[in-house]
Amino acid sequence: MKILLVDDEYELVSTLAERLSLRGIQADWAISGEEAMRLAEKNTYDVAVLDVKIPRLGGLELKRRLQSEQAVLKFIFMTGHGSEEDFRSCSAETADGCYLVKPVNIEELIQKMNELVKVSEVSP
């Protein structure tokens, strides 16, 4: 399973990526939408974990662009805000429960990613 992590907080994404790799999950990370697009052009990912508030592009817009690049890509949103508006728009875009409020429990995140990947394997 290969993961793409996008968050404007360098310390967060880099550490999270390292922790995931310690658990045997390969995770690339980016701190901007543009960087994430560049990575997506070169690599194929199973799941993208996006912050809702990414400077300039925004999490939802980035999701659309990544999806056009890689149609089978699954998404998980992370947010520090948890406003009603964000909740509604993100819920509409993702599978049930793929909207996590920071700080995120790593075990929970892994479990969600596994669920998403399993679903995609069952119904391609």
Place this chain on the structure above:
Amino acid sequence: MSVFERVKPKFWDHVDAASGPFAYLSNFRRMWQLAVLLSVGVAVVPLVTITAIDYQVTQKSIESEIALRTSRLVSNTRRAVSFFLEERRLALDFIVKDNSFESLNDPERLQAILKNLKTSFGGFTDLGVIDPLGYQRNYAGPYKLEGVDYSTQAWYREVLERGVHISDVFSGFRQVPHLIIAVKHETGSGAHFMLRATLDTERFNHLISHPEVAGVADAFLINREGKLQTPSLSQGKVLDPIALPVPSFSANTELIETKDVQGQLHAVGYAYIEDSPFILMIVKNKKELLKPWYKTRLQLMGFLAASITIILVVILGVATYLVNKIYLADQKRLTTLHQVEYSNKMATIGRLAAGVAHEINNPLAVINEKAGLIKDLFTMREEYARDEKLLNTINGVLSSVERCAKITRRLLSFMRNSGVTSERIHLGETIQEVLNFLSKEAEYRSFQISVHVDEDVPKIASDRGRLQEIFLNVINNSFAAMQDGGHLEVTAKRDKNDLVSVTVKDDGCGIPKADLERVFEPFFSTKSGKGGTGLGLSITSGLVQELGGEIRVASEVGKGTIFTVVLPINNEKKGETVP
């Protein structure tokens, strides 16, 4: 409870909690009083005025009508009496002119004349011829009166001077009232003689007590001394003195008002009859006369009283109804105003809290990951993996992060709710969530809190945010009333008719009875000056109503307060049901 207490409208004892520059606008009692006074003034004053004017005009016209009729009656009767006497005097005058002294001295002739007078005029009793020396020379009639000397009598001298005399009525030998008419005749040689006639007064009486005259009035003649000359209905028999004073002389018909000895008021019309000692009097009882007026007056007063009663009832009713409507509208306005204020406050707090939560969540996430990484790294190396102190330390950091995360999440979820949404809610969980918020305060003040939710309380269709606000407000309210170490019981149970009730019972200071009715009024607060805004319970009540429920309060000073929130299991307002 007095009648007034029972009928007085809601606004009567209203005291506006929010005093300020426009407080006078909320003085509903004064508004009502002003409306009633002005309306009654403009309606009743003209009515009373016009009735008073009508009263006076009617009274005057009735009185003048009475005066006119009495006056006319007196004049007519006086004319009739005058004519009656004049007629008889002229008859005697004709006899003395037509007959010489010698022929009148013939007894047969005199008898014949008396007989003719009786048949033509009637009422003549006797006739006497008196010579210049005052002796009665000839007499025709029932008595033996020839040769009687009249020269010393007052009437004889009057006839000598004036040529005619009409006497007062007197009782003769037969005790029959009669009067005398005497006329003098000057013969050519300067000598004279007199003819004297006695008349009974039957015809006279008949004339006075004519049906037109009688009836409501008492008509009679008196002489100058006030003795009755004809019988009277009210004053007595002939020759009795009358109870009324003798009216003063007047050449014309006069009307006076006089009181009799019993103090009764009488309208008296009188006239002095020329060339006679008689005064005609017509006496009418004023009370009898005014009977039609009393009837009219009664109707007038009845009409006035009925009108005023109807006006008062209508004005009182309309004023009370309208002021009550204004009062209710004003209450509604205040409630809405305060709800808006509360919503704004909550929205502001919500934005603030969300902002803070967001700002804290991001660094918290970094701490979480960094600490997680440290733990990962340590647990992967053998020399550290068994170092319990190290692991405990890092777990302490992680659990603290988790606690912070819970707080910010709770804050976010609490503030996220805007607009009524409906979901299935477990009441026990919601109550516990609210208590979690307040757990620090409860711990600090050593409150004993017990929560009991009955097994059969179903999940209800309601709005989580609203419910949290409701319970937060009610429990906060209880906390404010409680002493340190107080007890709070929260009980949820199923009510009949698809309702659940949540009871919050404290052992705080309680609410005085006078304030109990007002605790749900906007801005009502007993915490004035102590930081209370008065928003809490009125808003709570509004929120409960929004959810289709109701809130009740029972309290006893010194013992505590029980708030009961009754909520529908299925919120009918939204037409949703719980499966």
